[in-house]
Amino acid sequence: MQNRDDFAKAVEIAFREDKEIMVEDYLxxxxxxxxxxxxxxxxxxxxxxxxxIGDGVHSIKELVEMKNDHPLRGDGSRTPLKKIVLGDIEKLQLKEQGWTIDSIPPRDLIVQLRANSNISTGGDSIDMTDQMHESYKKIAVEISNAIGAAVCGVDLIIPDSEKPAEPHLKSWGVIEANFNPMMMMHIFPYAGQSRRVTLDVLKMLFPEMK
Structure with missing residues (x-):
């Protein structure tokens, strides 16, 4: 948030979703x-x-409509990516950048519509399995094992994924550990290699499949 008014607006939007909210440090x-x-x-x-991404011709609203036409994007739970909705949160994010939904951004300029990176709110998914440093993969396993999860989705904030993790939380942070992680976004990423994690889960449940 850039100022007190925007913070108050963000809190108002958050309270529409739940009776309690949490304000955390920015990582x-x-x-x-x-x-x-x-x-x-x-x-x-x-x-x-x-x-x-701007093209110098279309408005942000039109660019969203064009991006939502991607075959991997839908409204329900059957598609690996979700359509982008231009609601209050998105408009507030645009305001912080000096844009409205009718603005025409210049070619190749990336216009952020959300601060959070959830797929459920229109985010993009890019496979980074081969590029991620092994030390972070090990940390994710340690977190999963610590909470006793056989299958787990661990969300980490990392400044530089190509450098090894340091043994303190100043170089990385934990967002959450999800006991019921979405698998479809790994199988059908917006960009990058497909990872058929569902097959590995089935082999764990039914060892005779190996």
Whole structure:
């Protein structure tokens, strides 16, 4: 948030969703989802907040409509990506950048529509399994094992994924550990290699399949 008024507006929007909200420290870095099965990280996904890329011709509203036409985007739970909705949160995010939904951004400029990187709010998914440093994959496994999860989605904030993790939380942070992680976004990423994590889960449940 850039000022008190925007903060008050964000709190108002948050209270529409629940009776309680949590305000946390801002962690500098990029959020990644680690899919952990047992003692192994099978997939790492970079989830990019909802955005559009300007072409110098179309408005932000039109660019959203064009991006929503992607065959992987839908409204329900059957598609790996979700359509972008231009609601109050998105408009507030645009306001902070000096834009409205009718603004025409210049060519190749990335316009952020959300601060959070959830797929459910129109974010993009990019496979980063091979690019992620092994030390972070190990941390994700340790977190999953510590809470006794056989299958877990661990969200980490990492400043530089190519450098090894340091043994303190100043170089990385934990967002959450999800006991029921979404698998479809690893199988059908917006960009990058497909990871068939569902097959590995089935083999864990039914060892005779190996």
């Amino acid at each position: 500098v870095g990029t959020e990644y989802r680690f899919f952990v099965l047992g003692d192994q990280t099978l997939a790492v996904l970079l989830r990019v907040p909802a955005n559009v």
